[in-house]
Amino acid sequence: MFVLTASFLFATPQRATAEELLKARLAQNLGPISGLTIVANAKGIFARQGLDISVSNFTSGKQCLDTVLGGGADIATTAEAPVTAAAMAQQPIAFVAGMEYSDLKTMTAASAGIKTKADLRGKRIAFTAGTGSEVYTSVLLKAAGLTSKDVTLVNLRPQEMLPAMAAGSIDAFDTWEPHVANAKKALGEGAIPLETKGLYSETFNIVVTQSYLAANPAIVSKFLASLIEAEGWLKAHPDDAIDVIATATGMKRDELASIWPDYVYRVRLDDRILTTLKTHAAWRLETGNHPPGASMPDFSRVLVTAPLKTLDPARVTLEARP
Template identity: 95%
Template sequence: MRSTTALRFAAFVLSASFLFATPECATAEELLKARLAQNLGPISGLAIVANAKGIFAKQGLDISVSNFTSGKQCLDTVLGGGADIATTAEAPVTAAAMAQQPIAFVAGMEYSDLKTMTAASAGIKTKADLRGKRIAFTAGTGSEVYTSVLLKAAGLTSKDVTLVNLRPQEMLPAMAAGSIDAFDTWEPHVANAKKALGEGATPLETKGIYSETFNIVVTQSYLAANPAIVTKFLASLIEAEGWLKAHPDEAIDVIAAATGMKRDELAAIWPDYVYRVRLDDKLLATLKTHATWRLETGNHPPGATMPDFSKVLVTAPLKAVDPARVTLEARP
């Protein structure tokens, strides 16, 4: 395995050798084209900034962006051939790995807590108050895992509530119509509900219950055929990370405008988002924890076992850009 990894890394260093020789501003003819399937939310903040600030073009890329409301949709689009690069959470990654899909997880770029919004009329003040309530979640995403962990923390099981599988964009209308009492999801959908419903919506305190990672995933075949694009893409995210941290106020403006959030709403939750391009043991632990949850709950394809994440996590592209960002010590 080590020799294979070493060969992969050597090949990437060679294939990406012209990355750092790219002119500061490449012409349109020189730009490498790629299609990004992006979850349009603050969790994709680095990709949003890289696009808005011209960083992709500076790195020699012409990125066309298709926006979705979940990382599952993004990864499904890549696996279906409709895009080349996905921003996605760990839930779709473990599902794909257990289904033997040939994916390559090349970097994490963000992590943040998922959240619960409740209808004020439901009288939900604590986690225990969720008993008997109708709770919306999105199957196949981190929302499903978060819901499971939240119920466990409340001393409840799925039998104690009514679970309603909805897409994130369907949750606000459902709450407004009175057909659900609470929903579990990510931003900007929580902020959108508060904006639309005002005092009719109340967030439930669940900080620390479950942190979702947001990551960059491609197919193994795309990575093999386009190593320079993947490496340049990661270099773009790293540059965007530096700009975001140096200009937080402007970054909030950029991401709020892209996601349709009010600036003050994003500013209020800005500390919730940790942006850093990396491959580390925390990412690996999250993937393994999520895969364990799938195995324990039966939420996996027939006959699935714990994935061999050494075949899923591919370190060579990020190492070619910044080796210090790869700190995997545990065995995948």
């Protein structure tokens, strides 16, 4: 059971003057996984909700959360991997909403001859440490009947994977879109996606620090209200949403349109999020990828339901005990 420790006041949003807007700094992973924050910013929804949001863009959710924890931003878009790492390190984070989930993918070099998961044996596989890419890689190897000792793992940032494959220094890489689509576009027949659909879905979420939430409940409330409004607009205008997100991320419109069904946008706190967090934390404990002395986090101290539940109770459907 969650204890609501703060009061949140909400009013019908009205047009605010520049002087009245509440300021906040967003650390955003600039990709379609951040589609709702991209839309909220591009369509003026943040301002309509009374916010002045300055955006700093990064290439991973880990960088976003690290920036927030370091004081360089107030709000992070991030996946479950950085969340579990922070929770196990006893960082005072507040997970206030999920906003998207989508499958991670594997792209292979045609020259590597990888036709099935088992063909990954002996290959050089790129991943991004500290992100969902690392967990996905572990799950992929397990599904292939392999361990990390059966392959050569190469830690790269997502934007480094395509150049590495083009140079022939890796045989495959595990990451999120749009990096997989970008590789296919750049390498053509030289890049072949490996079938892994449904193997691992990464969530993308909104996280702040506990102290920021306590000091700025109105900002967090307005931010989540903005995402809910952006979700409604995105679903009502999918073609326009593709235009907006493609422009913001530098993707070709047709390339984003081809993978658009991969992205499931919904502002929520549900059992899928909790299960993903627990699965990820269990993986950390099994592999030793955690701070010394860490144990399974008490996610009732991490997942904070009050802001979203006050806005729309139907979006909070946690039934399992955190």
